[in-house]
Structures are given as C-alpha cells and as structure tokens.
Amino acid sequence: MAGLLLKNISKTYPGQVTAVRNLSLEIQDKEFLVLVGPSGCGKTTTLRMIAGLEDISAGELYIGDRLVNDIPPKDRDIAMVFQNYALYPHLSVYDNMAFGLKLRKMPKGEIRQNVLEAARILDLEDLLGRKPKELSGGQRQRVALGRAMVRKPQVFLMDEPLSNLDAQLRTQMRIETARLHKKLATTFIYVTHDQTEAMTMGTRIVVMKEGLVQQVDTSQHIYNHPANRFAAGFIGNPRMNFLEVSFKEQKNGLCAGLGGVLLSVPPVRGAALRAKGCRQGGKAILGIRAEHLALRPLEGRFPACPPELPLVRGRLEFTELRGAENYHYVTVQGREVVVRAQPEYRGEAGQEVEIVFNLAQAHFFAPESGVNME
C-alpha cells in the first residue's frame, strides 16, 4: 500500500512543448484520484511520469517514501491499464493474465492462485479459456484490469480505460471499477476527459488545463465551490451558465446588474464580495447552475414565485426532456441559459419566459483571470 507525493513536477517534451507545469500533489494511500481535463491538458503525461514511461523534466516523485524519478517502471510496484487494453490476441484470458507473472518467473502454483483470485473478483472465471476476440468490450476491459491485479501492485494507473465502451457499458463499468477499488483497497489514479466519470468515481478530482492544476478536491466541493471559471464550467452537466454582470450599490445592498435588471446579492455574499474589492461599476462573470434558476411563462400559468425575486426575460428555444427533470434552453440578451424545471412545467419553443435567479447559490468570477471572487 502506498501514497504518492508529486513535488513541483514539470514535463517538457523535445520541441519545447511543456505538457505539465509545476505540479504538486499528495495522493493518499488507498485513494481513488481522478485526473480530469480537456484533451491535451497533460493528464496522460502525468500518469506516464508516475508509471516511469516518461522522464520527469523537473521535480520529484515519491511512491511511498521512495524517490522514484530514476527507478525503472518494472521496479515501481505499479500497474497500468491502458485505453486499448493491450491484450495479446493469440493468448487465452488465463495466459493474458498470467503473462507478466511468468516473465517475473513466479512459481506456477502461485501464478495460478493469483489469476484465479483475480478472475473470481472480476467475474471472469468462465471466460479463462477464451481469446480476446471472443469477448465483449466490457469483458476485455475486465481482463485488462485482471492482468494489472494479479501483480498485486501498490498503485493502479488507468488511462481512459472505459472510453472504448458504449454508453450503457461505460456506466456499468464505472460502478464496477469504483467497487473494485473498495474491494482491493489500493491506490487508484485514473485519467479521463469525461467529467461524469470523474465526478462519480473519484474520492478526489484534479482538474487540469494546459498543463496546470486548476483545483484539487472532492467532486461535490468543486461542484459547489469552484475555484475558477474553468473548473466551474468543466465539472457539472449541463454546464454552469455564465453571464456578464456589473455591480451596483443600492439602498438594499449590492446588486448584480444584468441588462436592465438588478439582481440583489444576498447580504453575506455582498459583504464577502466587497471585502474582495467589488465596487459600484465593477464587472464580473456571474456563474449559476441550471438548478438554481426557475422558469415561468409571462402568461403566469406557473406557480407564483416570491415577488421580491428579480426576474430576467428571455425566449424559450428548446427543451431537453430527461425524464425526472427537464432542461430548458433560453436566450437571454443574446446568451443561452439553461434552466432546470420540474417535469410538470410545460413550455413551448418561441415562448417569452421569465427566469428567477437564486443568487444565494451563484458565483462571481473575475472577468480576466476567471478566479472565483469570493
């Protein structure tokens, strides 16, 4: 069992591409840490440096309390599961799983014991005689996991292991992988560009952009308290709404002006924003999630909302029906805003609507840097 410590790690590829910049991270023993971010943000490079498949340009990497910068991959006591599974097509499931152990000259009886144990945990016992081409995508994925498991590594590294599966199987394997993590009680480091995968699987998430860490925390914390506009927009589906506002001081407190409408900022948050230097006329990007907005048609058929809540007018463009909840896409001052509504709400495309903003749950980001202003 081992935690990891990444100290000021950077990676510059030949040709001066800096893929990872000054990354510092402490990964706890038995943690399920997910590296997430858009394509090219440096996730795979980070994982490959941990695996020892890529040299570290600067910084120190510890696995347990051992500095491993110069330790070859095979001596790092880690196992990696790749996106394409990298199974040997001519070998059976059993031999695929046993392969690495044979190379290490493990006694036959011990190999058999390890393979059978992994096969039992992964529900592969009936498939041990099959070749990879005789397996479904999900089964192949489990064999790839099994091949990593039989080595009983201290750390599992996984690079987009579910991306070749269809949506339904991906959901199922997401749950199975999280369960496996609990069962094995070992450190997992998992790379994905899929924010749903990150949110549902990781004990903690590392959000990356252009080689830089944006935020490290639990998914719930990042969802509710994003450090910056990027993390706010990347985590959560549908994406957080962003609208330009300018602050106005009113008799009743600080307001965020959106077009002609003044949205009152709850007093506690107003005080926090003022303490950070927000003043009359200052600009910000208001970030608010679909569930913190409500909708009512102008005709007033929707249950009355409290009169003190400010309303912003818009035009309902279309509705995405998801069953338990529906999402309505509304154009507000030329910007698209998505609003979650109860299933009984019936809006029609083209209709004029009013949006109720609950600013108690909103965020304000600095227009230039994108940093959360509170």
Ligand code: ATP
């Ligand atoms: P993806 O989700 O597309 O795999 P990623 O977040 O894993 O992306 P990396 O593969 O780590 O990103 O790449 C980070 C940056 O480093 C990118 O700009 C990429 O083009 C560059 N890069 C990756 N591998 C090399 C290499 N071998 N040589 C030069 N540049 C590279």
